[in-house]
Amino acid sequence: MNVQVILRPVTVADMPVLHQLTQDPEMTGEFEWAGWSDPHDWRRAWEENGLIGPDGGTLMVDREGEVLGLVNWRRRTVGRASYYWAIGIALLPPARGHGYGTEAQRQLVEYLFAHTTVHRIAASTEAGNRAEQRALEKAGFTREGVMRGIGWRNGAWRDGVSYSVLRTDPR
Numbered sequence: 001m002n003v004q005v006i007l008r009p010v011t012v013a014d015m016p017v018l019h020q021l022t023q024d025p026e027m028t029g030e031f032e033w034a035g036w037s038d039p040h041d042w043r044r045a046w047e048e049n050g051l052i053g054p055d056g057g058t059l060m061v062d063r064e065g066e067v068l069g070l071v072n073w074r075r076r077t078v079g080r081a082s083y084y085w086a087i088g089i090a091l092l093p094p095a096r097g098h099g100y101g102t103e104a105q106r107q108l109v110e111y112l113f114a115h116t117t118v119h120r121i122a123a124s125t126e127a128g129n130r131a132e133q134r135a136l137e138k139a140g141f142t143r144e145g146v147m148r149g150i151g152w153r154n155g156a157w158r159d160g161v162s163y164s165v166l167r168t169d170p171r
Contacts, residue, residue, distance in 0.1 A: 003099040007059040007071060007107050010051045014060050017067050018042040021090040031129045032090060034153055059111075061091065061104040068095035071108045076122070084120035084164075085112055089132075097131065105139040109165055119167045126151060127159040136163045140171050 010018070020027040023039055045051055051058040056074040060067055069091035077083045087108055089101050109121055123141060125132040137143065141163035149157040165171075 003103040005061055005063045005068065005100050005103050005107070007104060007111065008062050010046060010058055010060055010070075012046065014067060015043060015046070017060070017092070018058075018070065020092065021070060027092060028090070029093070029096070031126045031132070031153070056085075059108070061089075061095070061100060063095075063100065068092060068100050069104075071104050073108065073112060073121075083118065084122055085116070085118050086122050086124075087112075088123070099138075101132070102135040102138045105135060105141075109140065113167050120164055121166075122162065122164045124150075124160045124162045126153070127161050133161055133163075139165075140169065141165045142169070 019039060019042065021032075022028065022037060022042070025033045042051075054075075056072065058070055058072040061069045061071060069089065071087065071089045073085040073087045075083050076086050087105065089105055091101055091104075095101075105123070112118060112121055123136050124147065125136070127146060133143070142165065144162040144164055147160040147162055150160040151158045
């Protein structure tokens with residue numbers, strides 16, 4: 001399958017999609033709904049720096065002008081002199097299951113390795129989210145292990161699975 005998606009900066013017109021992917025339980029999906037949060041966070045952050053800054057950022061996943069979702073990255077400090085990026089993805093329901101997430105995460109890894117000096121990019125997902133585990137593996141990530149009871153969702157602690165890719169890993 002030839003999956004054609006691009007990553008692009010967030011525009012003000014994307015605010016409704018960002019809102020759907022974080023504030024609408026039907027759109028977030030089974031493994032992402034974590035409860036209500038400040039609905040104005042996205043707009044404030046976009047006005048501050050366009051959702052791209054030294055400690056992380058958010059890009060839209062786009063296919064031929066249709067917004068499919070978002071990818072993001074956040075700085076995680078390790079010791080005094082090093083850090084890694086932790087990445088995430090959220091796709092609208094119609095975009096799931098077509099390989100768009102795999103390709104978007106692959107492109108995000110390439111973007112971060114090309115434009116930052118980071119050596120490690122990490123991702124994690126809930127242990128029951130088999131689709132995301134497959135997508136990360138297809139995108140070049142290596143499964144590292146299970147993180148017991150790491151996430152709270154829907155009234156219970158959930159296990160997570162950690163993944164990473166290093167700049168020196170073959171791609």
